[in-house]
Amino acid sequence: MSTAAKTPSGLAEDSSGLAPVLIFSADDSSTATIEVYSVATRVCAVLLVLYAMYFARSLFVPIVTSMFAYLTLRPIVRQTRKFGVPPSVSAAAVMALLGGLLALATYLVIDPARDVIAEAPANIAIAKERLSFVIEKIEYFNRATDEMTTTDTDGVKEVNEPVPVEVKLAAWSTNLSILNGTGNLVSFLGVSGVLLYFLLATGDDLLRNVMRALPTLTARKQLIGVVENVQEGLGSYLAQVTAINIGLGVAVGLAMWGLEMPTPVLWGVMAMLLNFIPMVGALCGALVIFLVTLVNFEASYYAFIVAGVYVTLTTIEGQFITPSILGRSLEMSPVLVFLSVVTWGWMWGMMGVFLSVPILIAARMVCEQYSGMKSLAAVLGGRVEET
Structure with missing residues (x-):
């Protein structure tokens, strides 16, 4: 009977020299178990954070919007400080400029948008009439599907006449829903605007206080790197x-x-x-243009021409202009961009759709600064030094 001697590499070598024997120690098993528990804990923590962000979306959306706006506009306030302008004054000037641009955009589109909304019911009826050849095919398919599902086992079709039910909402309830929507928009703009002003005026002081609370110099350098990296990106x-x-x-x-x-x-x-929303925005815009053209012109084929012009312009922008200007430093995988748009749109609605790409960029910039997250940064398309 041969004996085995333990080698430094963890293999036991047979005394006859014929074959090595692998020996597992209790330490190896415990280490693997700890790693599995660590991954599971991180996954659970991420899911809990996402659930909290979904549940409290009315709170998080204006905060995240203000944070991204602050990181984008922060260099303007820092540059004006070099000329002796107090941060509170420069922050007020930036807010006034943003308010003026918002008011100008509202003034340009409010009357046309009001007309489009007022004529929407009549336009929908016209669009249905123009697209009757498509709607008839869909209705025929739906009827055939219903007939297949309502046939019993003996081949006798069961006819269940639907009972028409008409529900009319009171005028006060309709007005209340409109007021609620307007109130949500006003509260969002109010909270975002006030928070953005305070961040621009005193955000650097808050950042210095956070740095003083960090225990080590390495942690402070990493925080500075994260802020500068996210701000630049x-x-x-x-x-x-x-x-x-x-x-x-x-x-x-x-x-x-x-x-x-x-x-x-x-x-x-x-x-x-809409072009702030990658891929999805161009399709939504083309659909809207197609329907509006279909309603306003007699010739149905003209809707395809106008929508084709819109798609051509957005395609030229998306395939040639944007990649040549942004360069490879800010290129992202279309799969990740689409998943980000879908995920944040589902969690936060339309504002989540607009914030999806900035959130993806910020996540990539943060992962680049921490050694334990380099692999995730590489998946997101970040710059990772090869060793």
């Missing part, structure tokens, strides 16, 4: 994308004016705003 991305989207809005507005579309300014502003 978000500022560069939002500034360049905003300029590109303004150009796209002007191009779409001119194209709609040339195609004799009504309210071309409205469609230009719509294209600019």
Whole structure:
């Protein structure tokens, strides 16, 4: 009977020299168990955080919006401080500029948008009539499906006449829902605006206080790196994308004016705003343009022409202009971008859709600063030094 001697590598070598024997120690098993528990704990922590952000979305959405706006506009306040301008004054000037731009955009689109909303019921009826050849096919398919599902086992069709029920909402309830929506918008703008002003005016002081609370110099350097990295990435991305989207809005507005579309300014502003949503925004804009053209022109084929022009402009922007301007430093996987849009749109609604790409960029920038998250940064497309 041969004996085995333990080697330094953890293998036991047979005295006959024929084959090594693998020996597992109790330490190896406990280490693997600890790693599994650690991963499970992190997954549970992430799920709990996401649930809290979904449950308290009315609180988190304005806060996150203000934080991203602060990191984007912070360099302006810091530059004005070099010229002796107090942060409170420069923050007030920035807020006044943002308010003026918002008021100008509202003034340009409020009348056309009001007309479109007022004519929506009649336009929907016209669109149904123009698309009757498609709707008839869908209704035929639905009837065939219902007939298959309502046939019993003997082949005798069971006819269940639906009972028509008409529900009319009281006028006060409709007005209340409109007031609730307006109140939510006003509260969102109010909370975001006030918080953004205080962040611009005193955010650096708050950041210094947080740094003093950190225990080590390494942690402080990492925090500075995270803030600077996120600020640089978000500022560069939002500034360049905003300029590109303004150009796209002007191009779409001119194209709609040339195609004799009504309210071309409205469609230009719509294209600019929707283009902040990758992939999904262009499809939604093309659908809206198609329906509006279908309603306002007799020839149905003209709707395909106008929508095709819109899709062509957004495709040129998305495939050639944006990649050449942003460069590879801010390129992201379309799969991750789409998943981010879907996830945050489901959690936070329309504002989550607009914030999805900035959140993805911020997550990548944060992961680049911590050694334990380098692998996640590489998955997100970040810059990771190869060793």
